[in-house]
Amino acid sequence: xxxxxxxxxxxxxxxxxxxxxxxxxxxxxxxxxxxxxxxxxxxxxxxxxxxxxxxxxxxxxxxxxxxxxxxxxxxxxxxxxxxxxxxxxxxxxxxxxxxxxxxxxxxxxxxxxxxxxxxxxxxxxxxxxxxxxxxxxxxxxxxxxxxxxxxxxxxxxxxxxxxxxxxxxxxxxxxxxxxxxxxxxxxxxxxxxxxxxxxxxxxxxx
Numbered sequence: 001x002x003x004x005x006x007x008x009x010x011x012x013x014x015x016x017x018x019x020x021x022x023x024x025x026x027x028x029x030x031x032x033x034x035x036x037x038x039x040x041x042x043x044x045x046x047x048x049x050x051x052x053x054x055x056x057x058x059x060x061x062x063x064x065x066x067x068x069x070x071x072x073x074x075x076x077x078x079x080x081x082x083x084x085x086x087x088x089x090x091x092x093x094x095x096x097x098x099x100x101x102x103x104x105x106x107x108x109x110x111x112x113x114x115x116x117x118x119x120x121x122x123x124x125x126x127x128x129x130x131x132x133x134x135x136x137x138x139x140x141x142x143x144x145x146x147x148x149x150x151x152x153x154x155x156x157x158x159x160x161x162x163x164x165x166x167x168x169x170x171x172x173x174x175x176x177x178x179x180x181x182x183x184x185x186x187x188x189x190x191x192x193x194x195x196x197x198x199x200x201x202x203x204x205x206x
Contacts, residue, residue, distance in 0.1 A: 002098070003019050003021075006039065006075075006105070007019070009102030009105065009106075010102060010105055010106050010109065013106040014037075014106060014109055014110075017033040017035050018030075018032070018033045018035070020044075021045065022044060022045040022046035023044055023045070023046030023047040023048070023051050023052055023055075024046055026038075026040075026044060026052045027052055027055045027056060030052070030056050030059065030070060031056070031059065034059065034070060035070060036070070036071065036113045037070075037071050037072070037073055037109050037112050037113050038052075038056075038070060038071070038072045038073070039073055039075045039105075039109070040052060040053070040072050040073065040074050040075065040087070040092060041074075041075060041076060042074050042075075042076035042078055042083050042086075042087055042095075043076065043077075043078065043083075049072075049074055049076075049087050049090070049092070050086050050087055050090045052072075053072060053087065053090035053091045053092060054090060056070060056072075057091060058159065060072070060091050071093045071112050071113065071115075072087075072091060072092040072093060072112075073092065073093060073094045073095075073096065073108060073109060073112045073118065074087045074088075074092045074094065074095040074096070075096055075097075075098060075100075075105075076095070076097060076098065077097065077098045078097075079097050079120070079123060084119075084123050093112045093115075093116075093117050093118070094108060094111075094112050094116075094117050094118030094119055095118075095119050095120065095123050096108055096118065096119070096120045096123075097120050097123070099120075100120065142187075142188055143203065143205075145187045145188075146184060146187060146188075149170075149180060150180050150183055150184050150187075151205075152170060153166060153170070153177060153180040153181060153184065154184050154196065154200055154205065155200065155205055156169065156170075157181060157184075157193060157196055157197065157200075158196065158197045158199075158200035158201060158205065160197075163177045163178060163181075181193075181196075184196065
């Protein structure tokens with residue numbers, strides 16, 4: 001009933017490409033349709049929203065402005081800090097509660113699709129407090145030398161993807177992938193793919 005209501009509220013403003021009732025079907029639908037934004041129920045049966053995020057981690061990307069990628073917006077009745085922090089750490093770009101209006105939800109989906117982070121007002125404080133309590137990593141001058149696209153290629157190489165798979169995922173040619181890899185190796189002063197993977201793993205970029 002709730003999914004039907006959400007679809008009725010937002011269906012005229014956004015294209016709804018699929019629905020799911022549990023984790024397994026959610027992962028299958030996301031992988032099949034590759035939507036720009038997934039509205040994710042935090043307490044989805046079968047493992048919850050965090051499990052969906054975990055199984056779809058390889059699909060997440062910088063968004064339509066810089067390349068393909070699926071972004072996740074959590075939608076839940078819960079405003080508990082542990083739920084909010086759990087899905088944000090899992091990769092969700094925002095978190096809104098089910099008291100949100102249809103128009104507000106449409107705007108939230110659009111903002112997440114454009115790369116913004118969106119939170120219901122009182123939830124933003126949870127996120128700020130949680131991440132303020134963690135150690136902020138120092139600036140990485142080596143990483144800063146890379147362009148956004150080179151970073152995307154770096155992460156996919158480090159995850160074990162072949163050049164053809166990277167080209168298909170980023171909608172670029174294999175030759176362009178090779179060019180980016182060469183640029184990354186040169187800028188980071190690395191010799192091969194193995195060293196690149198180790199470099200990325202040490203910095204928790206994978």
